[in-house]
Amino acid sequence: MHDLLVDLANLARDERLGGVDTADWARVDRVLSHWRAHLNPHSNWLLVADDNLARDFGTAEARDRWTQLVRSGELISAPDADPVLLERARTTGASVLSHDGFVGHRRRHSWIQGDAEHFFRWRVDQGDQLAIVLEPMRVVGDYTMTRAAEKDERKARGFGTRDLVDGPLAQMYRCVNPTCRASADDLLQVMPVRVSGRVACPECRRPVVARGPRPPGRRLKLLLHEQELDVVQLADGQQLVLGRGPGPARWDVALLGADTSKISRDHVRLSIRGGQVVAEDLNSTNGTGLARWSPSRRAWEPAQKLLDPTTLLARDRLELPGSLVVQQSGLRYVVPDVQ
Numbered sequence: 296m297h298d299l300l301v302d303l304a305n306l307a308r309d310e311r312l313g314g315v316d317t318a319d320w321a322r323v324d325r326v327l328s329h330w331r332a333h334l335n336p337h338s339n340w341l342l343v344a345d346d347n348l349a350r351d352f353g354t355a356e357a358r359d360r361w362t363q364l365v366r367s368g369e370l371i372s373a374p375d376a377d378p379v380l381l382e383r384a385r386t387t388g389a390s391v392l393s394h395d396g397f398v399g400h401r402r403r404h405s406w407i408q409g410d411a412e413h414f415f416r417w418r419v420d421q422g423d424q425l426a427i428v429l430e431p432m433r434v435v436g437d438y439t440m441t442r443a444a445e446k447d448e449r450k451a452r453g454f455g456t457r458d459l460v461d462g463p464l465a466q467m468y469r470c471v472n473p474t475c476r477a478s479a480d481d482l483l484q485v486m487p488v489r490v491s492g493r494v495a496c497p498e499c500r501r502p503v504v505a506r507g508p509r510p511p512g513r514r515l516k517l518l519l520h521e522q523e524l525d526v527v528q529l530a531d532g533q534q535l536v537l538g539r540g541p542g543p544a545r546w547d548v549a550l551l552g553a554d555t556s557k558i559s560r561d562h563v564r565l566s567i568r569g570g571q572v573v574a575e576d577l578n579s580t581n582g583t584g585l586a587r588w589s590p591s592r593r594a595w596e597p598a599q600k601l602l603d604p605t606t607l608l609a610r611d612r613l614e615l616p617g618s619l620v621v622q623q624s625g626l627r628y629v630v631p632d633v634q
């Protein structure tokens with residue numbers, strides 16, 4: 296049974312620990328012998344790493360050590376190490392040695408939020424003294440989690456942040472492979488993937504056809520009693536009315552039942568202008584509340600009645616009667632799904 300899971304890439308690449316190569320065993324040995332000397336003399340650890348870390352070790356000897364550790368079961372290597380490491384941590388309760396906050400994994404691994412007993416970090420001070428400390432995990436909001444998850448996703452699919460602005464992710468695509476279920480949509484609703492340098496469908500991995508520039512957009516989440524009900528993706532110039540009753544560009548709250556009886560027929564309009572969400576109360580009977588996020592307090596201010604059309608900031612919440620809430624997601628790759 297392992298009591299410690301080591302984020303090997305994080306540790307082997309940390310230049311503050313000395314060593315010369317991009318990835319260096321000297322760093323790993325230094326920190327793990329400190330762990331054994333000061334934290335747990337009987338520790339039985341497991342190293343976890345991405346497959347591609349192997350080639351960052353500079354010498355044939357260092358790469359041989361990798362191979363031997365994999366063979367002996369002391370090192371697990373996977374295409375994407377983080378989910379493997381976190382799943383083990385969750386099921387075994389082992390500690391984790393890493394500098395990563397794993398923010399992008401927190402929707403799946405909610406146990407990380409505020410955890411104050413499992414995550415350890417190493418520190419090197421100016422006199423080159425090493426210390427290993429327990430690091431309580433900060434609780435992060437949904438917006439931050441979504442954004443971090445998308446960043447991880449983007450990396451896994453072969454794209455960088457620049458690609459969103461002026462690269463392949465600034466375009467929209469269509470899958471034209473008739474045997475692929477993604478081809479049913481006029482526009483690919485999910486982020487494409489890079490396969491052998493070409494932009495491809497994540498379902499069938501065949502090249503996709505560009506369908507023009509992707510307009511700036513936002514993804515909105517509708518929550519009822521803090522449970523996510525639906526997500527709506529809107530692009531610049533599009534709008535959505537929340538209210539009672541069906542229709543184009545409307546979200547019919549009557550479908551939710553009794554909870555929403557205080558919501559007006561035309562309650563609030565959400566539109567995207569210049570990539571920002573603008574909210575406008577449509578003279579609703581019971582009004583719409585706007586709760587602004589306070590970065591200094593890391594909490595929402597009490598809701599104020601929405602009087603004029605207002606541009607929402609990233610983490611603001613719109614509160615409708617009956618515990619219906621609208622929030623933005625941190626997603627940046629947004630393809631409109633409302634015409």
Ligand SMILES: [Zn+2]
Pocket residue numbers: 470471472475476477478496497498499500501
């Ligand atoms: Zn496809």
